[in-house]
Amino acid sequence: MKIVVLVKEVPDTYGDRKLDLETGLADRAAGDVVLDEITERALEVALAYADKNAGTEVVALSMAPESATASVRRALAIGATSAVHIVDEELRGADLGLTAEALAAAIRRAQPDLVITGNLSTDGSGGMIPAMLAEHLGFVQATALSAIEIAADAVSGTRATDAGPQQITAPLPAVVSITEALPEARFPNFKGIMAAKKKPLEQLSLADLGVSADPSAAARTIMTSVAEKPPRAAGVKITDEGDAAAQLVEFLAQNRLV
Numbered sequence: 001m002k003i004v005v006l007v008k009e010v011p012d013t014y015g016d017r018k019l020d021l022e023t024g025l026a027d028r029a030a031g032d033v034v035l036d037e038i039t040e041r042a043l044e045v046a047l048a049y050a051d052k053n054a055g056t057e058v059v060a061l062s063m064a065p066e067s068a069t070a071s072v073r074r075a076l077a078i079g080a081t082s083a084v085h086i087v088d089e090e091l092r093g094a095d096l097g098l099t100a101e102a103l104a105a106a107i108r109r110a111q112p113d114l115v116i117t118g119n120l121s122t123d124g125s126g127g128m129i130p131a132m133l134a135e136h137l138g139f140v141q142a143t144a145l146s147a148i149e150i151a152a153d154a155v156s157g158t159r160a161t162d163a164g165p166q167q168i169t170a171p172l173p174a175v176v177s178i179t180e181a182l183p184e185a186r187f188p189n190f191k192g193i194m195a196a197k198k199k200p201l202e203q204l205s206l207a208d209l210g211v212s213a214d215p216s217a218a219a220r221t222i223m224t225s226v227a228e229k230p231p232r233a234a235g236v237k238i239t240d241e242g243d244a245a246a247q248l249v250e251f252l253a254q255n256r257l258v
Contacts, residue, residue: 001152002057003046004107005080006117006129007039009064009071013122021226025093035071038118040078040185042178046116047079047186049150057081059110063091063102069201076196077188083199084110088206090213095221096126098213103129104136105209112173114155119144119177130177140170146181 012032019025043060050056060075062068063086072085084106091102107115115137120127134141145157145168155176156169170176188196206213238247252258 001049001053001055001114001150002059002110002112003049003114003116004059004061004110004112005039005043005046005075006103006115007043007060007062007072007075008036008118008121008123009033009062009068010036010121010123019226019228021228033068033071035074036118036122037184038120038122038178038180040075041180041182042116042118043075043078043080044183044185045148045150045178046114048183050079050081059084059112061103061106061110062086063094063099063106065092066203072201073196074188076199076201077192078185079188079192081199083201085201085203086205086209087203088213090206093223094213096124096128096132097221098211100129100132100136102206102209102211104133105211106204107133107137109204109209114150114172115139115175117175117177119179130175134175137173137175139173139175141175141177142168142170143177144179145176146179148176148178148182 010033012034043058046056046058050058058080060072060080060083062072062075062083064071066087069085072083076083086102086106091098094102115133117130117133119130121129130143131141133139142155142157142159144159146160148155148157154169154171155174156167157176159166159168160179160181236251238244238251249258
């Protein structure tokens, strides 16, 4: 079986995250960048299956600037068989539509049996890429799985809903997304880190994939303005002189909180 896992480099959740006010994009130089934890968990799902099924090929796929190569290498160090890194300056600031189109083209080129992704990236939090990929590829989809079981010809799992757990089964090929309920990824050991240096890592451009970023070729989202969040204002201090409760109720009412 061949499994493609989407991995993504994101600004460190515990570090500084800022917007570049000229481009409206995340300022990657403002802090540390890491491999998104949810994509590491997706990779762990694939590797856990590969551990029990000899001959399974796990391909890590990322669309990111060339500076993200180290993060892609981390996916190899964790255990991926090979990696594909889509790098193209025309992808700078790509919206969900262009992102899905480029990723789908790379996946189609790889001809996998299964695609595994996280349900929601830490930075963009769009949550639409898995479904968009399934539409582009013509694969069935099983999204937001909190438990998953992969078989030779199907994938099944559990999705949490307001009405309770929902059992899902889908034939392969399929696109599945997982939640943080799945186990954390294994930590890359020294052997894995050294092996990653020799594993295949292919770089592809939009031209290689036959995808155009030209807005005239397909509708693209356009950002018209961007601004920093204003500083947080000082809170209202209520001094209790026997009427604190009345003041509190008035404050809540004025702010439509009651």
